[in-house]
Amino acid sequence: MKTAEDRTSRPYLSIVIPAHNEAQRLGDTLQRIRRYAENHDFAVEVMVVSDASVDGTADLAREFDPGQMSLGVLASTLSKGKGRTVRRGMLAARGEVLLMTDADLATPIEELDKLLVWMDKGYDVVIGSRALPDSVLCPPQGPLRRVIGWVFRKLRRAMFLPDIRDTQCGFKCFSREVADEVFSRQLLDDAAFDCEVLLLARRGGYRIKEVGVAWGHDPDSRMKLVSDSFRMLRSLLSIKWRLGSGRP
Numbered sequence: 001m002k003t004a005e006d007r008t009s010r011p012y013l014s015i016v017i018p019a020h021n022e023a024q025r026l027g028d029t030l031q032r033i034r035r036y037a038e039n040h041d042f043a044v045e046v047m048v049v050s051d052a053s054v055d056g057t058a059d060l061a062r063e064f065d066p067g068q069m070s071l072g073v074l075a076s077t078l079s080k081g082k083g084r085t086v087r088r089g090m091l092a093a094r095g096e097v098l099l100m101t102d103a104d105l106a107t108p109i110e111e112l113d114k115l116l117v118w119m120d121k122g123y124d125v126v127i128g129s130r131a132l133p134d135s136v137l138c139p140p141q142g143p144l145r146r147v148i149g150w151v152f153r154k155l156r157r158a159m160f161l162p163d164i165r166d167t168q169c170g171f172k173c174f175s176r177e178v179a180d181e182v183f184s185r186q187l188l189d190d191a192a193f194d195c196e197v198l199l200l201a202r203r204g205g206y207r208i209k210e211v212g213v214a215w216g217h218d219p220d221s222r223m224k225l226v227s228d229s230f231r232m233l234r235s236l237l238s239i240k241w242r243l244g245s246g247r248p
Helices: 023-038 057-063 082-092 109-120 143-159 176-185 193-203 225-243
Strands: 013-019 044-051 070-076 097-101 125-129 171-175 208-212
Touching: 013 023, 013 082, 023 044, 023 057, 023 109, 044 057, 044 082, 057 070, 070 082, 082 097, 082 176, 082 193, 097 109, 097 176, 109 125, 109 171, 109 208, 125 193, 143 225, 171 176, 176 193, 193 208, 193 225
Parallel strands: 013 044, 013 097, 044 070, 125 208
Antiparallel strands: 097 171, 125 171
């Protein structure tokens, strides 16, 4: 891993947080990330991207004391969807390594150390996974969400990326090169964008590593089970039609 001196010209790590009406949770999340930054020797940038929030999410982020890390805020007044929100943050962030993570930190920020180990070993994309033997789910999703997730994984793996167990965990690291390449080409705005960017990375010849992480289900999940599931199925078919299978 690079030293602090090597990383002074630009942030080593950028953390991109898509946020839609997250004022209740964002303050705690930023505090946890600030503590993480204080305990590491590299420069950290946080980019909060507010997607049409009406609860003061963007203002809370602007008023937060970032300590030694830098903090940027992007905000839109019209809802653009999670895919476009993440894309905006990834292309605006300045880090050498970029992490996308959800505003609830369902995967604790401390789990990032597991991903950075593999980035330092030369992988281009390292993704957190809830589906590996060493993954820890506490608490797990409810029965209905687990069934829907199982069906989604079966369909997706039959279409593309069969070697990746979990594309939808919202905790993923990208090198600067890969982030610029795949997010500039990403088209989907809904929650299936994870599949699209991973398939773009695979087709680009970049190395992808899946790592088991701790993850806890948030009962305040913003996913609408029925409507979002049908939308994501439609998106899977669109990805398959445009990009193919992405087999290793």
